[in-house]
Amino acid sequence: MNLTPLNERFVLHFGEMGSRWGVNRTVGQIYALLFISPQPLNADDIVEQLGMSRSNVSIGLKELQSWRLVRLVHLPGDRRDYFTTPDDVWEIFRTLAEEKRKREVDPTLSLLREALLQEPQDAAEEHAQRRMREMHELIELLTTWFGEVQRLDPAMLERLLKLGTQVTRFVDAASRLGRSKED
Known part of the structure; x- marks a missing residue:
């Protein structure tokens, strides 16, 4: 070199x-x-x-x-x-994430959807479909969340990432507030 x-x-x-x-x-x-x-x-x-x-x-x-x-x-x-290469590292990250989704996540979701549409033949397939449904729901949830994050402008995304665990404390506080209003 x-x-x-x-x-x-x-x-x-x-x-x-x-x-x-x-x-x-x-x-x-x-x-x-x-x-x-x-x-x-x-x-x-x-x-x-x-x-x-x-x-x-x-x-x-x-x-x-x-x-x-x-x-x-x-x-x-x-x-x-x-x-x-693009100058903006956020653009690179978004492109890479989108390509990984197209190449890896989308085919997996398609396979899971097809498998969930089939009629299970026995108890083992019913169990397998329950597990596949759990995986499908998780991947769909993550894909939806990531799609929303992808639409944020880089400055907002950076602020969100810097918040780190402060976000979980906010969500916990909001959950407690919501439960106290129900009582």
């Missing part, structure tokens, strides 16, 4: 984390390099800085484009394709 020690450490770490997040190491490293780069990079720049083959870089860039995590840009007077 042709990077400073700090940048190399970040890129290598992202490569390792990428494999845990469902993308290969190469894709993680390419993304990390583009994320920290002060200007858009072309495929040749990425090959040079990461020491990867041109074909691995091309495949990695296509995967990152399919996830909508990198953008194609053109520089005046240069016919090559350049790539960059």
Whole structure:
């Protein structure tokens, strides 16, 4: 790699984390390099800085484009394709969450819905459907909540996240207040 020690450490770490997040190491490293780069990079720049083959870089860039995590840009007077990441980390987070939902959560919800529509054949399938219904309800609840959170503007979302456990204390207080009004 042709990077400073700090940048190399970040890129290598992202490569390792990428494999845990469902993308290969190469894709993680390419993304990390583009994320920290002060200007858009072309495929040749990425090959040079990461020491990867041109074909691995091309495949990695296509995967990152399919996830909508990198953008194609053109520089005046240069016919090559350049790539960059969004500047706003909240936009990156939202895009990643939306893509994960489309690729992982939505297919699971579809499978659960189909399974719950089937008539159980015996007690074991009835038990399995009860468990699937619980999972379906939880995923639907989380998906709905996350969709609402996704619509918040970044400043509001940041304030909400900084509240942390203060939110639970507020909800507990509101619940106690509601119960005392019923009494």
